[in-house]
């Protein structure tokens with residue numbers, strides 16, 4: 001049965017949880033993930049050790065001979081909310097007794113990630129109040145949080161917000177700075193210690209004429225400068241009604257894939273934001289969101305790699321609020337949220353961050 005990365009993690013945990021603390025034990029389980037057969041082989045010592053061994057679709061569990069060498073072991077690290085650990089995994093293919101030459105390492109933390117896009121809102125007074133409210137809220141879930149204030153207040157917010165809040169810019173220029181009136185370069189963000197930038201937001205696509213290709217180039221430039229990217233994709237209502245949702249998302253993704261390397265994906269979060277749900281109060285149903293997220297992950301598997309597809313985090317954005325976040329968070333391919341309106345309310349935003357505890 002196909003499983004999502006979250007369920008994959010859970011399956012690994014289930015497979016080996018029983019051996020936790022035992023001196024040495026091995027077990028094998030075959031599952032299908034991203035159309036590939038995965039053989040999970042475990043060996044438990046004092047700490048839980050996990051391995052995932054990957055094979056392509058033509059390899060069966062029975063004809064594959066798999067073994068573990070101590071150097072191939074990796075300990076479990078990091079985790080999702082609700083103690084749903086995500087294993088860092090090494091995948092070593094060994095087919096018919098021959099070890100494959102490639103070693104794939106999954107480095108993503110897999111941590112649920114919530115972004116607050118403050119857009120072009122606020123005054124010094126309201127921004128100070130928002131920072132105070134965020135700082136006094138209790139983030140109890142295991143979640144990464146990124147706030148994107150308007151550029152003019154970014155320095156102020158950065159000096160006020162405490163951990164775990166990180167800062168993002170809402171945009172940056174496509175190349176090195178210079179005679180580009182009104183723009184901010186990725187070098188400036190890097191210089192000012194702004195670790196993240198949101199790129200390709202639908203408002204910039206529709207109001208500022210940013211094309212897929214332009215967003216792809218911007219993404220690459222920001223990454224090469226050392227700024228991590230939240231890359232937004234999503235369809236309009238007309239495109240959804242025409243049945244084009246996935247094709248639109250895939251075209252937007254392809255323009256990014258065409259510009260970046262496989263390694264770059266370690267520093268990219270995909271934000272799926274259906275345009276018809278942004279700022280409209282019309283949230284996608286959890287099933288609608290999950291369907292697109294799963295489609296995006298499958299596309300990434302087919303067009304980038306199984307490794308990237310399994311570790312890339314996909315946020316949902318579009319009228320997420322304190323009331324609907326918990327249910328959305330339960331969907332297996334929803335790895336976080338990008339929040340507009342509700343991120344201006346500290347209490348609501350903290351509640352949304354804590355919905356990570358419902359992530360499966």
Ligand code: PEP
Nearest residue numbers: 278279317318319340341
């Ligand atoms: C956004 O603009 O990224 C967004 C998701 O907005 P809202 O939450 O207000 O729909």
